[in-house]
Amino acid sequence: MSRETQADSSTGSVRRRLFLGGLVSTLSIGSLGTLGYATRSPAETLEVRVWLSEEAARYDGVDDRLLEYLDALLGYEYWQLELSYGGVVSASTEDGARVTINGEWPRILAAGALGTRDLDPAADVNLLVTDGQMTTAPTGFALPHVASVGGARYLATLPPFDDLETVLDDGSIHRVVENERPTRTIQILLHELGHALGLEHDHGVAFRNGDAVVATPMLSSYAWDPSYDGDRSRCGTVYPSTDDRERTLSLIFSGCAQRELEEYNGGFSL
């Protein structure tokens, strides 16, 4: 059985920044500027737009289901969430990682920002969902403001968000889901979206719930990946041992990640 890992390695942030350097030399600096690299005070609004590839758009209702989940999961009190569906994007590949790694999705957004293409990029996150495979890493990829992920066929089978409500052992209500393909796919989507907003893997946490270990979106399957070398979040939460414990997923960003998001101001230092 294949083991899914996340879209990038623990050196993802370095790789993303190196890649961005290449992107800057490929495109004009001005086109990137219009994608929102200007620094501003902490965001009062968060503009997130979702697009579907041609294959992803073949699944009925996947756009509505995604917006329903993102509306529930990104609706923090510190910003006004402006969530929208951008439409169908024709790309040369359905691979959810490659379409960004090869520069195609960033170039499409840049063309939209420049007005040479009929596509309107959002200020904060531009997420392209494809029907790419979800078995071999990388399955998605992110740059500042830009993200893509595969798995539309699995996302289309997600239950209504409200059906996911789980009462944890301590009595708190959470969104803990089984480590199954559709729920793993939506968590990876959230993981890439988090990267697009500046979050890193160690903003994530893992915690015990009964006999299970729960991993939040930024740590995700790194919680049980022996090659992942972090043992605690950057906020100091030590990760539990996962030996012989059921692996489950939370769709809610950790408190550490949420505090970082609260500081998000629309800019990134390069």
Ligand SMILES: [Zn+2]
């Ligand atoms: Zn990652």
